[in-house]
Amino acid sequence: MNAPSAAPTTGSPPHAATRPGQGGSEFLPAVKNAALAALVMLGLSIPIIAFRTENSMANELILLPRWRVVAVLCLIVFAVRLLLNLGGIHIARRRSAKRREILVTRVEAPTTLGQRIFFYAAPVLLGVAIGYPLITTLVNGGLSESRYWIDLGILVLTYVMLGWGLNIVVGLAGLLDLGYVAFYAVGAYSYALLAITFGLSFWICLPVAGILAALWGIMLGFPVLRLRGDYLAIVTLAFGEIIRLVLINWVDLTNGGAGIASIPRVSFFGIPFTADEDGFAATFGLEFSTMHRIVFLYYLILVLALVTNIVTMRLRRLPVGRAWEALREDEIACRSLGINTTSTKLTAFAIGAMFGGFAGAFFAVRQGFISPESFNFLESAIILSIVVLGGMGSQMGVAIAATAMVAGPEMLRNLGFLSAVFGDGFDPNEYRLLLFGAAMVAMMVWRPRGLVSHRDPSIVLGERKAISGALVKEGHG
Amino acid sequence: MEVFVQQLVNGLTLGSIYGLIAIGYTMVFGIIGMVNFAHGDIFMLSAFIALIFFIFLTSWLGIGSIAIALLIVLVLAMILTSLWGWAVERIAYRPLRGSFRLAPLISAIGVSIFLSNFVQVVQGARNKSIPPMVNGGITLFEDNGYAVTLAYKQIIIMAATAVLLTIFWYVVQKTPLGRAQRACEQDRKMAALLGINVDRTISLTFVMGAALAAVAGTMYLLYYGVVSFSDGFVPGVKAFTAAVLGGIGSLPGAVLGGLIIGLVETLWSAYFSIEYKDVAAFSILAIVLIFMPSGILGRPEVEKV
Structure with a gap:
């Protein structure tokens, strides 16, 4: 080449x-x-x-x-x-x-300082994520004052979860999916419609949303099994757009572009977050605060994201996970070794889609309002760029990239001196997507393996060695 | 019947624009095997360049003749859009040769996001519209009080497509540059060994694609008179559909595919539902790729192990 x-x-x-x-x-x-x-x-x-x-x-x-x-x-x-x-x-x-x-040079790369940092980084970051609401409360001097920060945390974690979900399809199985947001949409609309039409609670709808999204993953995955690389990417993009256009135009079911409003809110396993006697605050003897719900949502998405992570890590050690990675490296070799590529690809699509569906249901319950405009191609591109920037296949990298990409522009907005430099009316948010695009190109040119470019081998014989990302042939299939 | 003929004319016009964009996709895919995802946004950018030059020529320099203004706009848009095409290839794609397979596609998506937001930042998010440049047309026939007209601008668009297709087809088939392109398409390493400057050939392919996108952009502006920063994405995907439908790598195939997509879209809007016209186009893309991956005029892809 x-x-x-x-x-x-x-x-x-x-x-x-x-x-x-x-x-x-x-x-x-x-x-x-x-x-x-x-x-x-x-x-x-x-x-x-x-x-x-x-x-x-x-x-x-x-x-x-x-x-x-x-x-x-x-x-x-x-x-x-x-x-x-x-x-x-x-x-x-x-x-x-x-x-x-x-x-x-040989494959054996010594453990570098960077890798040792990452070894300790995971538990530290997890600790920070768990203690985050407490930290912001202490820093801002009150629960209500830190609402903005907790909301931001929820947003970041949503993207972390979406990134981890897409990572299964792109990072592990090497199938470039440009229509991931379709499953996010399926999850969100499933919850909204089930909750409003049948009055089902969030805790019943959450698994249902995941299952429905997984079914859609199989339905969309089935016809595209023969396609590879660029063609697969474009067809998934087309499917994503078709779903969005149907959501806009099927007004009877989805209320069209106006969206669905007043979606029921989340409850604490059946106890609603209201001020009355059956409410969360009264039941636990606390003073009522709207922040209880926000903090609960924060921990809900944290748990959902961690579940995604743990499931992915476990799946990588199962035969199906190893088949995914083998498929990513060389599809023809896979077929000649007797791996059923059809079911391997479909499970990747279905499991990735399922987590997208969970995230969608969470999105709907948090926002209380959804419309097709939340699920456009740009959203897919942002999730994909998170996976790419994080280094396809690296869980930690995805988390870091999601934090940088989502929280970064928000941080920029708060920096006062920027508007002093660039003049009044300077809004960094305007340049957010511009930077996203430029970052994707720069990443491909300078560090095509992403921010975290080393891999832990999924399976080892004897001693565990780190593999440089440069030796992993991602996304070949 | 009258409605049908009128829709046929409109569909062929729209299809010509898609065909011009599709040639850029098909040439780039043919030579380096990547989907130049940013091509739709290059098209949108060229429409903006044409828009600004048109206003500049008519209101600042006061050129009265629309024909001369249009010609100058077309030439300037082609030159400057070619420069963009060259720069994009140089910055975002050339360093990735020899990288893993999805790298150029991801980079192209990055360029696409960058370009559309770049235009949004520098030109604003509102639709930009100009008064119609070319008015009038020929009435083909009249029946039951419904006149079927062929507007002058439709004639210009179709004629421009036909002329450009002939020129580019000639370039690819008969000139040393075209030979070099086809050689690179077959085996890049071998072509390099035989003394072909592969990098330059690929650059020129991008330049040619961008120049054609500029013609399409100018024609789009001429036809609709309005352009916005988000106008690159959907025409881009439809033009890619056209390239796939016609058989990727084939120039006449790209225009043929474009015409078919244009016809399907207009007839679908006229007889079924206008809301689902994009769904129809996207469905064609999926169906063609799944059941007929080599397209109408393309060669079947041989899988080398």
């Missing part, structure tokens, strides 16, 4: 600067190359950044020139490119030397 190394690299400026023959003056070519990059940036900015279209008073589009922004961007590109060219030469050399080394 490494055709570029065989091909002559003419016309590719960064290589020109690193060619050994030109050793003496590396500065001039570097400047030239940086100027070229700035010129490309200028070309890219015309006219899409240089002119902003606005509706005038007469409701006609007018152009507002913004050449200052373009100039700043071009300068930034020039500076960054120049620094990369001057400092990057050595990095590039070291890297290519390292790459050659990888071809000859």
Whole structure:
């Protein structure tokens, strides 16, 4: 596959600067190359950044020139490119030397410091997650004051759970699913419709939602079994969109784009969180507070996420889990060794979908309102990017990535000095998805194995050794 | 009957636009075997570039003749969108050659999210509309008081598609560049050994795809007169459907697939339900991929072990 190394690299400026023959003056070519990059940036900015279209008073589009922004961007590109060219030469050399080394060195990688940190990180992070409501209460000086933080924690954990669910399909079985949000939607609508139509409680609906989502997983998984790689991704994307469009247009059942409101709230195993005598507060002799429900929701999603994690970890040690990972590495080898690829793929789809369904039911009970717009393709892409950034197949990486991707932009919003720098009305949330997209590309270019790129082998003979992620051939099937 | 003929005309126009986008998908998939997920957003971006140039030419420079303005807009949009296509390939796809199989697709999804939100940030989230550029048309025939018309803009779109398909088909079939492309499609390593600059050939493929997307974007703006930052996704998926339906890797197949998708979509909206027209298009994608993966004009894929 490494055709570029065989091909002559003419016309590719960064290589020109690193060619050994030109050793003496590396500065001039570097400047030239940086100027070229700035010129490309200028070309890219015309006219899409240089002119902003606005509706005038007469409701006609007018152009507002913004050449200052373009100039700043071009300068930034020039500076960054120049620094990369001057400092990057050595990095590039070291890297290519390292790459050659990888071809000859053995598989046994010593346990690095990073891996030892991750060994202790899991229990520490779990402790933080369990104590989180207490911590925020102490920091903010009251339960009600910390509502925002606990809500944020719930949001992060929801994405952690979705990431772990999708990780089964993408990280373990190597099937790229771009329509995962469909199962999330199935779970949410299952709970909402069952609870409103039949008056069933959340605790009955939760497993039902999971089972329904799993059935949908099998139904959607069945026709696409023969497809691989890119084709599979696109078809799952199409299925996800079809489900969303049906939710919008089947108004009789789903109330269409208006969504379903006033979904029954969660109860403490049958005891409602209300202020009256049968309520949670009165039963346990506490003073009534709306925060009880929020804290309960926090622990509910924490338990659901941990269940997802534990089930995944156990499944990896079962024959089916090993079959998933074998399928990811090489489907043809799997088939020739007698693994039933059909049932292996379907179980991956079904189990991944089931956890998506659980998360969906939780989403519905927390929000109290759902509409098809919550389940668009972007949501799928965000969950996928969490799995990808976390390093496909790594549970810890997914958790870290979910925290970074969901809580990160929220943190940015709270930083006052940003609006001082960029002017008033600066909303980092606007740039959130822009950063998501850029992060996905950057991740693939620099660290295609994700933030946590080492793997613990699922099964070992004798001594346990860590495997570098570079040796795992993810997503081949 | 009149309604049917009118829908046929509309469907072929829409299908021409899909076909132009589909050529970009089919060429890229043919040469490096990846779904360029960002292609739909390149199309949307080109529509914005065309929009801004059109306003610039008509209201700032005061060019009166729509035909000249349209021609300049088309050329400028093609050049600048090609630059975007080149930059995307250089930054997001080229470093990934030789990486694991899903890496380019994930990177492409990242580019897609980046581009649509980039346009949202720099141009705002509202729909941008311009007054119709080309008015009028030819009445084909009139019956029961229902006139079947072929608008001038529909003629422009169909003619542009036909001309561009011929030019690009000629380039791929008869020129050294096309030969290099087909060589890379068959065996990249062998092509490199025989002295073909593989990186340059792939770059040029992206540039050609982006240029065609720019034509599609300009035509889209000409036809609908309105564009928004989220307009890349659905046409992109439909154009990909067209490429798959026509047989991936085949240029005439892409346009044929585009025309079929356009016809299905308009006829479905006219006779069944307009709400489910996207469902129809997406279902075609799933059905074709499952039952007829090599498409109408494509070659069956041989599985090498």
